[in-house]
Amino acid sequence: MNPDNIKQPETKDPFLQRAIEHWLDSANELGYQPLFCEWLITNNYILKYSIKNTHFEQGKDVVAVSADGTPHAFQLKGGPINLKRWREEVKPEIDILIGGAIQHPDIDKSSPHISYLVTNGEIEDNVRVEIISLNEKAWKDTPLHCWTRGDLLNGFQQMAEGILPKDAVTYKKLIDLIFADGTGFPDYAKIYGFLFEILNPRDTARAKEQRKRDIAAAVLYANMIVGPYRVTKNHASTVRVMTMLLSSIFYVADKYDLEDKYWLKSYEIIWSDIQSTAILLEDEISTDGFDASFNSPLDTDLIPFRKHSAASIVYALKLAQFIKGDAAWKSVVDPAVVPKYKESILVWGEASFVPLIMLSLIFKDVPGGKVTAVSLLKSVVTQILQTNGRHVKGKGALVPPYYDIDFAVKLSFEMLEAEFDDDYKYHSYYLKSVIELLTRLNQRDFISEQWREISFMRFDELVPENPNDFLLWRTEHGENRTTLPKKENSWAEMEKEAVSLKGESLPSTLRRFPEFIPFFVTVFPFRLNSELLGYLYLASKK
């Protein structure tokens, strides 16, 4: 990438170059698009839009304005471009890219834009000759610029300049992550740990400009880490990794009170990526159904778990759309779509209730949907009491939300490496907040019926010493709090307490972007508590 206004990077780290090469060569255009956008903003472009996978891009996948006010439009491609591909696929789109005005309210349609063909492959010589010829004739006034693999490599490496893994051990972590099996679940703890090191939140003396560069580097590394998942079209895992990235950036932004100019554009790119990737998953399920993914006899017992893991991402997307007022949320009530998700929720631990809670937050405000919302929440309460309540014989088996679906699968297949002997009888992380939600929905009769059993339960949660630590994967400092409910409770007091839960203790970034919370809580289910659910209730209230 070599326009005049962009500083050329110095190639200092051959290892990193090889690592970026490996990732870039295995990515398609959708895979490198978020990082390309991040690169633009680190070079002082103002990103106007970035579109994925739609028919409305008018030849322009990405549009940005440079520091001097000139609009730039980019068509992104993956892989090499030979003459056949150029003539059949690429040139018709380039004609629209160059000839069609940029459709954006901030950009004057009459002002000419600079057009770019970007690919992570090479452009063959005969194609380049044809482009030169067209630039001298038909496209003389608005010639096409080409950025290819080498330009992208240099540009992306520039983003990590000075923010390299510090030692061989960290390099090894990166290598392990970028060579992960892309068909499975990401290793959350390792990924969060790696991104945390890149973002340097413990360095309190870091300048804000440096933090901006840290964020750009974290976006680069996260995109490399997510590479194997994008290649296999494992959209759910891609969304999970990018959600971790955004949570870690939120943590730094809150901890150091970063002004928007240091991180907001990165947020927009990552958030756009999370949404569009979740939509790809939704499209896959809508088009092929779940069953198309199950093609091995080894799948049989895993199907319910695989369905659950995918559906939880789609339901997070639906609640995010609902909060934002995006009509696409309506697919959850579309009679043509609903059957496709039949039996897609499996109870395997408290975290498995997150999709049900998200659906209830949507249904509570849909005409005629309150009954469904209440029924979903009641089923959560009933399951918790049946599995961990006082009448359980033996141990309480509903594991807390610290245990994910991967753990649940291994537990059910007796494949855990260490003995698991925990007992959660009488304990629940979610019961309190679900009861508060039912209280808001005026379900006094049900709560009264269940209160005898509920009153024997102990409500657990982690209360971080520092409220911003809520965004961390794990925090060292905090209280593992158990709240004992009152034997005799006043409905008036319960109502008062329920409506007082407005998310005031939540980090300011989460409060500012409530549409991100459904994804956050899907990846960080142990953070679902009274304040968070109370805030989601208000954010999703119509």
Added chain:
Amino acid sequence: MITDFPEVKRELQKAMNIALQDGVKQNAPMLSMVGGKTLHEGDSMGVLHEDGRHVVNPLQYAESQFSVSREEMMSMKPDELMAKVNTVAVDMAGQMERNLFQSLDESIKESGNTIPGNPELSPDSILVALQMIVVDFEDDDRSKPVMPTIVTAPGGYEKLKEQEDRASEEEKKDYKARQEAILDKKFQEHLADLESRKIVD
């Protein structure tokens, strides 16, 4: 270095850790009766009581160690190594049990739930204790009282057993009747407790 067998060592380490955990459980009978939970983060544990009291305690640590000299290492048999592991388990279990009893002792004193006069452990003192505690009934069924566990000082159980063996059939019958009468009362309390668990305006 001389080529090692790291994979095998990892497996052996894992087996040693399991043996250590089992050893702690066996040597900490009180602790092993309490349902265990893993803590994933944080550095303290707190309880917010129904009356609004908030009690927070920092996490307590138990640690121990053993050492093996180079000379010992050359000839050490697996059984000898496991014996050392067991010594650590006994030491850690002791620390954990002592901490647990200390906390229990403090809580009991605070609540005033002690038997006046601090009598010796005997069938009668057990009945006195039974009157003072809450007894749960499985399935809320009078015939299924969840009887408390007795933890005694060394030799305490033997003394109790001797007293029981010395008792005549009539004394045993009388004891049983007194115990059942207490349990009847406890069951009524249990039912009243259940009735008290409700939502009011």
